Amino acid sequence: xxxxxxxxxxxxxxEGYLMELSxxxxxxxxxxxxxxKQELTSEHxxxxxxxxxxxxxxxxxxAVRILTRAIGKKLGKEKGNARYLxxxxxxxxxxxxxxxxxxxxPSGCM
Numbered sequence: 001x002x003x004x005x006x007x008x009x010x011x012x013x014x015e016g017y018l019m020e021l022s023x024x025x026x027x028x029x030x031x032x033x034x035x036x037k038q039e040l041t042s043e044h045x046x047x048x049x050x051x052x053x054x055x056x057x058x059x060x061x062x063a064v065r066i067l068t069r070a071i072g073k074k075l076g077k078e079k080g081n082a083r084y085l086x087x088x089x090x091x092x093x094x095x096x097x098x099x100x101x102x103x104x105x106p107s108g109c110m
Contacts, residue, residue: 001013001014001016003016003028003031003032003035004031005025005027005028005031006025006027010023010028015095015099015105016032016099017098017099017103017104017105018102021102021103021104023102024052024101024102028100028102029044029045029048029100029101029102032099032100033100036091036096040100041088043079043088044088044089044097044100046075046079047071047085047088047089047093047097048097048100048101049101050070050071050074050075051067051097051098051101051103052101052102052103054067054070055101055103060106061094061098061101061103061104061105061106062094062106063094063106064082064085064092064093064094064106067085067093067094067097067106068080068081068082068085068093071085085097094106
């Protein structure tokens with residue numbers, strides 16, 4: 001599978017995760033969101049950027065429970081809860097947000 005970004009074809013796995021993480025760019029998230037019929041807001045980008053920073057620091061995509069707790073510490077209690085994250089990423093904040101962020105599927109996600 002693949003997605004087309006600015007005239008380049010980027011390979012994805014069967015679930016839509018980038019095969020080459022270093023090729024991620026914001027247009028990847030925009031393209032994936034468009035395919036999901038979703039428009040990315042500043043709140044989405046806050047989570048996407050947080051995930052990319054988390055991955056850079058820990059070399060892993062966080063499971064939802066870890067993501068929720070870490071976002072609460074960094075962005076505030078009102079954003080560090082499952083309801084807020086599922087409103088932004090209805091297909092699952094771990095899976096969908098990590099896919100948009102160009103990260104691998106978090107461990108523990110089915």
